[in-house]
Amino acid sequence: MRKRTLSLALAVSMAAMSLAGCGGGGGTTATTAAAGGETTAAASEAATEAASTDDSNLSDVEKIIKEAEGMSMEELAKKAIEESNGKTFYGVGNSSRGKSALPLFIEYLQSIDPSYKMEYEWQQPKNNKIFEQLTADSLKTEGTFAMTLIQDGNQIESKMVQPGILKTYIPKEWAEANGTTPDAYKGFLPLQTLNKVFMYNSTGSAEYKNCWDFVAEGVHPLYMDIDSEIVGKNFLYMLTEDKYAGWLKDAYDALDDTKKAYFKPVIDEMATDAEDLGLGENGAYALAWIKLWVENYNEQTDDGPICNTLVTDSATDQAGLLVYSKLRSVEESAGVSLNNIKVAAYQDGYKGIGGYGYCHYLFVTNNSPLPWTACAFIQYMTCTEDGFSAWGKDMGGYSANPEVAAAIEETYQHSKGGYNEAGEDQFPCKDDRGYDWWTTDGELVLEDPDYCASVSFTVGSWIELLTKYSDSAK
Structure with a gap:
């Protein structure tokens, strides 16, 4: 018992030193979104607020995100078509369903421009390797991955957001459905809980x-x-x-x-x-x-x-x-x-x-090769029933958009998942x-x-x- 107590004391002491070296760790505040997915660190909020007052501090991707946050789905779709027609879109995520959502997204863009074509590839790293993969890709001037769907808020904050590897895009229509605006919302963007x-x-x-x-x-x-x-x-x-x-x-x-x-x-x-x-x-x-x-x-x-x-x-x-x-x-x-x-x-x-x-969060990579298309895809998944349908058939997965959540329940009737036709x-x-x-x-x-x-x-x-x-x- 004494050995364990000493080990604990040492662990706590080292942890305190680590926290001091990192500028703290406790005492930050978090807010909760309508769907329970929104949480963020005060450090991220401060960085976002500072950037919003001076566009010269924004990366090229952040400037596009800021402009995209004022656009409707159709306006953003037109930007995506212009940017990615004839190209290949690479995504990476903890959920394989991203691969199911991409062809639906392409069909949506083709409904606006029938000549639109885009190839795609979706990767799902195993054994929590997604953080290493995104970190390695961030070292390139232009990355391979346009966006990511990722879980584990703790590591997202410390390994992805604080170093500036991933950037949050808040769709205008998603914010409106949650009774807020992209500027007012302070947090990661949850696809679902x-x-x-x-x-x-x-x-x-x-x-x-x-x-x-x-x-x-x-x-x-x-x-x-x-x-x-x-x-x-x-x-x-x-x-x-x-x-x-x-x-x-x-x-x-x-x-x-x-x-x-x-x-x-x-x-x-x-x-x-x-x-x-x-x-x-x-x-x-x-x-x-x-x-x-x-x-x-x-x-x-x-x-x-x-x-x-x-x-x-x-x-x-x-x-x-x-x-x-x-x-x-x-x-x-x-x-x-x-x-x-x-x-x-x-x-x-x-x-x-x-x-x-726990949440699946959506981010645009800070060196995204297709940032307009990434934002459009994120808006499609979070703001339309078809976009969320790759996940919507499952009970126990709740869209962070209350309007989409209601539409999914109407379609799939998860509250009566055990009932037969009789x-x-x-x-x-x-x-x-x-x-x-x-x-x-x-x-x-x-x-x-x-x-x-x-x-x-x-x-x-x-x-x-x-x-x-x-x-x-x-």
Whole structure:
């Protein structure tokens, strides 16, 4: 125990020195967009405000972005046609759906100019290599990639935005739909918020009525490793924020005395660490939950296999935290059924966090070879139902444009995803209750890039000292 305490003290000390060298890290402010995706660092806001007062400080791409932010979709489309006709558009992203959206975008441009032609290539780097790829491309005078769709707000802020590699473009029509203007909006541009939710196999007798049940003795939820999908680590960072730590405290208070007695020693043990890390009054509850989660989750390679396991007859009482949309691809067969699984937060009497949400953000590269076309493509995806349709068929993915979100729900009826043509609710787990429900009653923990960046050294160093569950299935 002494060795661990000394290691923690050293980690916190080094983190404080690192933060001082970087000009701070805590105390920044974040704002929340109508769709829950907008977060940004104060440093980014200050840079944007300074640039907006003096165009001489803007890069060529930033000047185009500024002009594009005053244009309608059709006006911008004409600029894109002029710029990219006969050329090849290269995009890079965490979602392969960008490749599905590009031909629809080209068809839209062809509706304005039938002679328009553009080739395209979409890359999806694995193992979090997108940051390295974009960094390398930024060293060229003119880059290869026109734009990117990217996740992990923490690394976006520190590795992409602060060094000036990526630039935010806010479409005029997107801003209007959210009741603001491009100049007034201070944040990254979210395409969508996705959720990962707690689910469990219901073929046995086990019940998960509280988020603490997922870290109880002998429970090993299936989960993508936090070192392979970094947004999973951001989820743990966010649990230490006062609001979410308070949710964990409230859920603990709802437990019976037997369960409280099991968790209390861990919570008490975390009190000193919470104080050392500068957390709020409920920080010990957050650290206790994080510790138990990391030391017990069963590491998996992807959410798809997790889903495929949980819906089988043989996965009795197993649980997991996974992307909600994976349920859409499950096909009923002998031994496999969506009725073998329950979404924890949908169950009567469930207490505590139901999962976490993170965003896909859209950026123009600062050395984009086709900046007008990049802006037009971004506006097409965020401001039209067809543009978002590559993602719209999935439940658990919510457009950051309220008008597009409403149109997508009207088309796909995700709230009745489990109903058949006869109006019978065959698979209640697929009835998506929507963004507004998940972020209130469902207690979805939302990623805030600003907060994650402020604790990535401190809480991140503390997490690195934890020992992961050693019997994880590979």
